[in-house]
Amino acid sequence: MKLIMLSGGSGTRLWPLSNDIRSKQFLKLLKDPNGQAESMVQRVYRQVRESGINSDIVIATSQKQVDSVKSHLGDSVDIVVEPERRDTFPAIALATAYLYYEGNSELDETVSIMPVDPYTSLDYFKQLIALNKKMQENDEYNLGLLGIHPTYPSSKYGYILNDNGAVSGFMEKPEEDVAAQLIEKGAVWNAGVFVFKISYMLEKLSEFIDYSSYEDVLSQYHKLPKNSFDYEVSEKENRITMLSYDGAWKDLGTWKTLTEEMETNTLGSVVLSDSVEDTHVINELDIPVIAIGTNDLLIATSPDGILVSNKVESAQLKKYVEKVDSYPKFEETSWGSKKVIDFNKNEDGSHSLTTSIYVEAGKVHRYKTENNTYNITIIDGQVEFVNTDTQETDKLFVGDAVKMVHKGHYELRALTRVKYIENVYKPV
Secondary structure, eight states, X not given: OEEEEEOOOOSOTTTTTOOSSSOGGGOOOEEOTXXXXXXXXXXXXXXXXHTTOOSOEEEEEEGGGHHHHHHHHOTTSEEEEESXXXXXXXXXXXXXXXXXXXXXXXXXXXXXXXXXXXXXXXXXXHHHHHHHHHHHHOTTOSEEEEEEOOSSOOSSSEEEEEETTEEEEEEESOOHHHHHHHHHTTOEEEEEEXXXXXXXXXXXXXXXXXXXXXXXHHHTGGGSOOOOHXXXXXXGOSSEEEEEEOSOEXXXXXXXXXXXXXXXXXXXXXXXXXXXXXXEEEEOSSXXXXXXXXXXXXEEEETTEEEEEETTGGGGHHHHHTTOOOOOOEEEOSSEEEEEEEEEEOTTSOEEEEEXXXXXXXXXXXEEOTTOEEEEEEEXXXXXXXXXXXXXXXXXXXXXXXXXXXXXXXXXXXXXXXXXXXXXXXXX
């Protein structure tokens, strides 16, 4: 059994904490068993291992999310990077080709596909193991699905239609009254979990391109249909089996559903009056937030913006975020994080960007300055500053400043956790 976990999303439903780089799965708003902050992707990755799945895991994601994945799961995590965003079918096909050509997997091995962010229990993953076993031992089926027993008629999820225990079709996000009728007939939520043998997916891939290596698939990725796996494969397949999961499962895709699972009502610098009821405040800014007499509110602040919303109404957030013309001002990286403080654009087209940067102890932040000039000032910690062109090395402490000039190559090697201010001037 191999496992491919899909990490995507544009980050609009949990704005302003999420953005195009830091999608919802990277928000550390949950708690692990030891009470430490944990993101959705860290929780799922931990549960996979705790459930007894010891197989190879590959994360399929976009280039924008590579640093975030490494920041949360470590530098050694196996990542397949999509050359461009083309929906789940191309992403799954590419990751399967990677497992076969680069991961030395066998054609008859089963592959499980799942998203990186379901909020569920260990029994969910044990059911996934059972589905893999069924697919491995039975050649009658080409595709295995995992369905979730619905707890209410939702219009947010797709449905797998059930005809006396057999998959008879699919319906994507029906109206609630239609969903209620489907549930009465045995339909289940589609969890976005697929199991198949590697040979099956490679045959599907050959319908669109000719290839004999992983590099061939990469170079022709743009030729693959920009469709979901459900549309391109599941809905066209007749030999399907399904197992159902009847336990805790939730998509933490809105502020309301997410705050229902948070163990605390406040994060960051927050003061609540005694009259506050059912209000969550998440503050990522360096200034305090005070809430007085609020009820059923979500207040979230980040460098990207400030949200004040009724929890139920926050589900409508996406259409309002689309009206905001902004770029992500907070980004997690494999070495730390950075937050935009100020941006100035001059009449001649040149501009300067000021950023607050953290580099974790033992990590290295590398610079290739090109035509830009960088000035950094150490705010906290100790760093070894290296000009890799000349091999000159200096140790920098709190208050020290240094300039990195044009066409240079530099490294900041964090001796402790380091915070510094970076200003970069970009000429015309």
